[in-house]
Amino acid sequence: MSAPPVLEVRGVTKAYGERQVLRGIDLAVAEHEAIALIGASGSGKSTLLRCIDLLEDIDDGDVLLDGEVITDPSVAPPGVRKRLGMVFQAFNLFPHLSVVDNITLAPVRAHGVPKAEARERARELLARFGLEGRAEDYPDHLSGGQQQRVAIVSALATQPRALHLDEVTSALDPELVGEILHRVADLKASGMTMLIATHEMGFAREVADEVCFLHEGEIVERGSAEVMFAAPEHPETQRFLRRLLDAGRL
């Protein structure tokens, strides 16, 4: 028997009041695999990631982590979230904590890692992300790109089973996008399992094994980036990609 996928999403639906935001999402992310979620603004990418992270209640369906149903009401969310890493659309660093305290907060408080060990590991990760010497700085004193790298390091510090990236480059100047893209590609190469919501097609092309196109809460097309970008099948995918092409972003 082969191991179950790290993450599996089965028929997940979610509505905010009257608005149906997710309409039966099915998705599986195998170990060491990276999947990119693309789609127009408001198509439900962030909502899907938040549902998988149990930051939102879902209306129907299941989410499984390593074969275990985590959306069951009897499962305590903190225990699940400890095993997942999430980087948000806007940086979610804690402004009252230094960089190293940001990074060690979860390992120390949620995982019980001894402080010295957590700091040591934080320093290693910071060095890997080109942030050596910034451990004692406060987030406000870092550039946007540096802050976003710290956020990624924070999410990695707990050694998560899977990493969720939500538009990690959308708040950054274009010249900083390449830097983050490069780091994420490195992570993928080192075997990290990832689910990446993005407007940056470079992530889809260079990092993702599979690309899922979301339209109004449904995955209407999926496949490899080369195939989808060269010959999209669904009319909405065609329209979305044409708009990107016209904007010079493909």
Added chain:
Amino acid sequence: MRAAAKRQRAQRRTTISALSTLVVLGGLAAILVTSPGWHEVRTTYFAWDDLKDSFPDVLKGFWLDVKLFVIVEACVLVLGLVVALVRTTRAPAFFPLRLLAAVFCDVARGVPVVLLVYLVGFGVPALDLKGLPTDALVLGGMALTFSYSGYVAEVYRSGIDAVHPSQMAGALALGLTRGQALRHVIVPQAVRRVVPPLLNDFIALQKDVALVSFLGPMEAFRVAQIDAASNFVYTPLVAAAVLYLFVTIPMARVVDHLQAKSRRVRGVVEVAA
């Protein structure tokens, strides 16, 4: 060239403000000392000998005020935070506690402090229940704690509400429990924001400690009052007022300083964003 002109301008501004202060204060003093009742006021309110006589007793009473203030303030900081945290819970199971906390705040803030002091100070002993304190100082302290916790809880709550929800989401996403997120992420940021308003409440409390005198303890105001009544002068009351100012004015300056600082910090953040 420029620097010299700037310096000159600054000098002129200082001279003008010094002169105008002198004129205004001098004028006020002149009105005061030439008023028909000045002699009487001076002998009853500002008599040096009376001051020397009563000052040690008033000071001793004031020391009691200070001790009471410190203890009450510590209790208020803790109780206020607990009430604020209860009010920010969301779980349905906490509804009765939430309701209780809301009622607590409304009553504590809605009833005049002096009334609370009377009600607790005379009402609790009248209950004649075993285990309840009967010491006037303790009862007065309880009344003040109750009243000020209501205000301080609302101050804390405004600070907690002002922390962006994404901070909670970020902390939860890392695997922290709600309690850990509050403890390590939300409350530290909230407290930083509300230090100036909290200190303002401190100043008010420092003065309201005098209300406990209605229940009997020999604190500064009461000592001064007794002294004043037995000697037919008001100088001891002035002495008590001056003692209060010695504590409240430095506190007010600290608040100003912190407020200016937090304005500066926020200004910087806004420019950067």
